[in-house]
Every structure is written in structure tokens, then in C-alpha cells.
Amino acid sequence: MMNDATLRKIDLNLLLAFSVLMQERNVSRAAERLLLGQPGLSAALKRLRETLDDELFVRVGRGLQPTARALAIAPAIEDALSGIERAIRRPAAFDPASWEGEFRIGMCDNLESAFFGPLAARLSVQAPRARLVGIASDKRGASRMLDDGVYDFSVSVHEEPASWHIRMPLFDQISVCLFHPDQLKLQAPLRLEDFINAPHVTVSFEGNSSSSVDEALARAGHSRRVVASVPRFSALPMALRAMPAIATIPESIACCMAQLHGLVIAAPPIELPADPITMLYRRVDQADGRALWFRRLFVEVAAAALKASGCQMGISQAA
Incomplete structure (x- = not known):
């Protein structure tokens, strides 16, 4: 387990300065790489020395020579910085063609009859290694099932969503x-x-x-x-x-x-209210590449299915 008290004493930027100094062994070149002036880097090195209670680098001629302590901790600091860089790096774009796993969608049986078949057909082409799973759902249990991770999103007549959910309009169903x-x-x-x-x-x-x-x-x-x-x-x-x-x-x-x-x-001979069909998904999945791709695919498939069936309603293109 991490020692929070120890980590609070040090600034991540100081570790980056240490890493660059170890690589360059020269204050001017290190300052240039770090986009700092030499006084700023010198101040950072002073703080490092105070924090680690070691001189770390000794000026020898025009260069710097690391101390035994600096040489000992350098590999661990380099690994830690590399791990942080990998962790915060922008994720690679989702590739449905190579992805293996399940896409899960919640719908009641009337919408399932209209959209599940076309959605499965498109997935078999664009994500051939994936599997589509349909889950029986209705508006009363949709939020709970979504929070439980039963499906990626629900398509139904949904009530006012919780703050951690997003409800996206699809079409008005007559x-x-x-x-x-x-x-x-x-x-x-x-x-x-x-x-x-x-x-x-x-x-x-x-x-x-x-x-x-x-x-x-x-x-x-x-x-x-x-x-x-x-x-x-x-x-x-x-x-x-x-x-x-x-x-x-x-x-x-x-x-x-x-x-x-x-x-x-x-057409019925009386005026009947239209039901607003919406997509309900978790806010934490809003920018997830896989979830975003699946939501957009459903919107495309549903629009094409409604058009092919001769239905009069249109579908929103946002996802």
C-alpha cells in the first residue's frame, strides 16, 4: 500500500526534473527539455535535494555526475513515470473488427422485434468477434438494471433519469x-x-x-x-x-x-399520445470508445430499420 504521508512531500514535477537530469547530465539541456529557465531547474533540484536528503548531482566540469543514491533510485523513478504516462495517455480508438466480448442491450419485446435482428446483422459484419445479448427490460426496472451492469443501454419509454444517467431522445412512437x-x-x-x-x-x-x-x-x-x-x-x-x-x-x-x-x-380514428422512445445509459460511459461506438451503431440501425419498414417516425442522430 502506498505511503500517503511520504508522497505528499514530493511534487511529481520534481521527479520528472530528476529523470531528465539523469538523462542529460547537463542543466542547460535539461532546462530546455523541461521548458524551464536554468534558475527554475536549479530551484527544483534544490527542493529534490532537501526532500531526499542527498546531493543527487555533483557538478563535474560542464556536466553533472549522479551520486550513488541518484543511481539507485533512477530505475524506479523512470518506471514510475513511464507507468503514469501510459495511464494518462489517450486510449486507442475502439476497433470493433478486433474486439471480442458482449454488447448488451435492454428492450421490451415490441422494440426488440423491430430492431434486434437488424442490429445483430450489422454487428456480425462490423464486429464479427463480438456477441449481441438482448435483455428483457421495461421502464420501471431500467435504471436499476443499468446500475447493476446488466446492459450497456436501455431503449424504452424512460422516466426522468438520475443525475448519473443520460437519457437521449430517439423517436416519438405513435x-x-x-x-x-x-x-x-x-x-x-x-x-x-x-x-x-x-x-x-x-x-x-x-x-x-x-x-x-x-x-x-x-x-x-x-x-x-x-x-x-x-x-x-x-x-x-x-x-x-x-x-x-x-x-x-x-x-x-x-x-x-x-x-x-x-x-x-x-391509423386510429382518435388522437392518441405518442410515446417518447429514449436511450438510457450511464454518464460514466459517455466518452467510452466501445460504448460510444455501440450507441451510435444502434442509432444508425434503428433509423434504417424504421425507414425500411415504412414507419412514419424519424429517429434522432445524436448518441
Whole structure:
């Protein structure tokens, strides 16, 4: 363990002056390297002598000859200064092509369906030795899981972050209606009457059937009939293929489901609030090369995935 009391007595600049004097054995050349005047270097040498209780360097002709104490401590001081220089040196740029390890991302299943596949595909090309791990996450547990190091960042609807977290806006996620054309013979745009009279299937992690859709309908003096509720978005396509019903879900996953399962997307006949999708990450990771590269890659991939799916929302390019 370091002796703090001993280290407090000495200035790091004095050790640097000692190292240069050992290399040059000449006050003028050493002062020039240190960007000091000769009086300044002489003052530093005086302090060194007082601190170490040794003359350290003796003038012999036009040069300096180190004492036995100076020769004895020189290797250790040189190693210490080299170690400090390496420690504070700017880190090398992150190289995804050679990096081996895990990138971990937290998302709920609707965003995971839209973005995980494209993200994994891009990583397999740009970081072929890395592995992508998706972690089930929601806004309530996102901060705690982030602090526990469960993932690099979370993509969700996040609450006001702690001071040691950063919340970066990505896009505003709107909700759309989804149904199977063989089960419901409806025309777009949907009429409010058709929307109210059709059976509805909802997605609720807690098993609740009420949502922002019901709140919006109630403000307009209407209500709907919910016939089923599922805990995961992955169950919706089969439910809509099997029964005449409407699901009102985030546009990002609705676009994916429509393409894969032959479902129809329609705008809801009532005004629904958009959900602000954000990225949440730790402030200590803000400038880390690996974490920064991964965040920027996700932003690029998400923007391309939304564009390819035909979704209307745009994504922020900051990371």
C-alpha cells in the first residue's frame, strides 16, 4: 500500500526534473527539455535535494555526475513515470473488427422485434468477434438494471433519469391499428364507429385491459370492448389471424407484423399520445470508445430499420 504521508512531500514535477537530469547530465539541456529557465531547474533540484536528503548531482566540469543514491533510485523513478504516462495517455480508438466480448442491450419485446435482428446483422459484419445479448427490460426496472451492469443501454419509454444517467431522445412512437383483412372487412381510414364496435385485443404485461386508448375514448364519451389481453406482442399475430379483432399497438412492431403475417395497418380514428422512445445509459460511459461506438451503431440501425419498414417516425442522430 502506498505511503500517503511520504508522497505528499514530493511534487511529481520534481521527479520528472530528476529523470531528465539523469538523462542529460547537463542543466542547460535539461532546462530546455523541461521548458524551464536554468534558475527554475536549479530551484527544483534544490527542493529534490532537501526532500531526499542527498546531493543527487555533483557538478563535474560542464556536466553533472549522479551520486550513488541518484543511481539507485533512477530505475524506479523512470518506471514510475513511464507507468503514469501510459495511464494518462489517450486510449486507442475502439476497433470493433478486433474486439471480442458482449454488447448488451435492454428492450421490451415490441422494440426488440423491430430492431434486434437488424442490429445483430450489422454487428456480425462490423464486429464479427463480438456477441449481441438482448435483455428483457421495461421502464420501471431500467435504471436499476443499468446500475447493476446488466446492459450497456436501455431503449424504452424512460422516466426522468438520475443525475448519473443520460437519457437521449430517439423517436416519438405513435400507435396504429392492426387487423387481419380476412377477419375484419374494414376500409381505411377507420371510422370511429367501426373502431368502437369491433372486438379488441390488448397487450398488457400486468394483465390490465385499460390503456391510453381507453382514456382517449372516455374523454370523447366512448368505450370499446376488449375481448382478450396478452402479455407479449409475439402472441398478437396468431390471435388476429384467428379472430375478428383490432389491436392498437406501437407502429414499429405493427410494421413488422404486417409484413410477416399479412395484417393491415390503419391509423386510429382518435388522437392518441405518442410515446417518447429514449436511450438510457450511464454518464460514466459517455466518452467510452466501445460504448460510444455501440450507441451510435444502434442509432444508425434503428433509423434504417424504421425507414425500411415504412414507419412514419424519424429517429434522432445524436448518441
